[in-house]
Amino acid sequence: MTDDEFSVPAGSVPAGSVPAGTDQATVRVTARTQVADDVVALTLEHPQGDRLPAWTPGSHVDLVLPNGLTRQYSLCGDRWDPFTYRVAVLREPTGRRGSAWVHDTLRPGDLLGLGGPRNHFPMVPSDEYLFIAGGIGITPLLPMIRQADMMGAEWKLLYGGRRRTSMAFRDELERYGDRVRLVPQDEYGLLDLATWLGEPREGTKVYCCGPAPLLAAAESACSPWPEYTLRTERFTPPELDAPARKGPFDVELRRSGKTVTVDPDVSILDAVRGVGIDMLSSCRQGTCGTCETTVLDGIPDHRDCVLDEAERAAGDCMLICVSRSRTDRLVLDL
Numbered sequence: 001m002t003d004d005e006f007s008v009p010a011g012s013v014p015a016g017s018v019p020a021g022t023d024q025a026t027v028r029v030t031a032r033t034q035v036a037d038d039v040v041a042l043t044l045e046h047p048q049g050d051r052l053p054a055w056t057p058g059s060h061v062d063l064v065l066p067n068g069l070t071r072q073y074s075l076c077g078d079r080w081d082p083f084t085y086r087v088a089v090l091r092e093p094t095g096r097r098g099s100a101w102v103h104d105t106l107r108p109g110d111l112l113g114l115g116g117p118r119n120h121f122p123m124v125p126s127d128e129y130l131f132i133a134g135g136i137g138i139t140p141l142l143p144m145i146r147q148a149d150m151m152g153a154e155w156k157l158l159y160g161g162r163r164r165t166s167m168a169f170r171d172e173l174e175r176y177g178d179r180v181r182l183v184p185q186d187e188y189g190l191l192d193l194a195t196w197l198g199e200p201r202e203g204t205k206v207y208c209c210g211p212a213p214l215l216a217a218a219e220s221a222c223s224p225w226p227e228y229t230l231r232t233e234r235f236t237p238p239e240l241d242a243p244a245r246k247g248p249f250d251v252e253l254r255r256s257g258k259t260v261t262v263d264p265d266v267s268i269l270d271a272v273r274g275v276g277i278d279m280l281s282s283c284r285q286g287t288c289g290t291c292e293t294t295v296l297d298g299i300p301d302h303r304d305c306v307l308d309e310a311e312r313a314a315g316d317c318m319l320i321c322v323s324r325s326r327t328d329r330l331v332l333d334l
């Protein structure tokens with residue numbers, strides 16, 4: 001996934017661990033394979049060869065690098081293999097310590113901290129799936145494609161990239177024949193989503209992952225389709241309106257017995273850390289889901305792009321790196 005800004009407090013994360021209070025594990029890099037220009041795939045295993053936590057298509061993990069950075073990567077291997085995870089890492093042109101470190105320094109044998117897996121991009125049952133990938137956005141879709149194929153569902157994939165050699169996992173996709181359409185931009189131009197999607201119809205789910213312009217194009221192309229047809233995973237946050245309230249609010253941390261006042265220019269995440277609560281986070285943009293926190297009372301002002309409408313309406317969890325409060329007081333399970 002993306003090489004977003006790091007936000008675990010510097011120096012708080014020793015090699016191969018994640019902060020206390022989070023789901024902790026360690027994995028060993030057992031293989032590293034170049035799968036496209038600027039994309040390496042990593043195979044991860046438990047250091048003692050134990051089983052790894054189960055996961056479902058669309059899941060991602062947090063990897064805590066030995067240099068202290070935390071990054072999210074979609075799991076793109078075989079969900080039925082309980083002993084290995086696979087992730088793929090794109091070298092980001094502006095990344096200096098995350099993806100570049102993975103490409104330049106990480107080697108088989110190295111240990112990494114592991115958070116998750118978590119799934120904010122779940123695959124729901126459907127008769128037909130239309131998958132749209134842009135670049136490294138192919139990664140969460142690979143396990144979905146495998147699952148759709150195993151279930152005997154109708155499916156097809158439209159996969160765009162800058163050029164053919166920059167598009168990861170082309171060899172794995174070849175076996176699906178003409179269900180997969182590769183569209184290198186330097187050969188064919190931009191994806192023609194409307195033509196490929198066809199007429200709007202019931203019983204179809206469209207899954208799209210890739211850069212923001214592709215997601216915007218998918219939203220536009222799917223606007224005539226039935227509600228909730230399109231499901232997306234974002235690497236970057238959308239533009240947001242101003243928060244619901246301008247002033248400060250209080251956050252009670254029920255398990256810790258502390259209350260903190262959150263000023264308008266401070267995130268709940270930073271306020272919580274300010275009173276000594278260690279909390280794993282990564283993107284700080286409401287896109288990764290790492291900082292998801294249970295809400296016990298109060299009404300969140302959701303400003304993330306992880307939770308769906310039903311989860312927002314339920315109001316029992318929130319992403320505290322970006323979301324705020326609609327009420328004078330929020331009570332969190334921290």
Ligand code: FES
Nearest residue numbers: 282284289291321
């Ligand atoms: S840290 Fe990524 S959603 Fe909050």
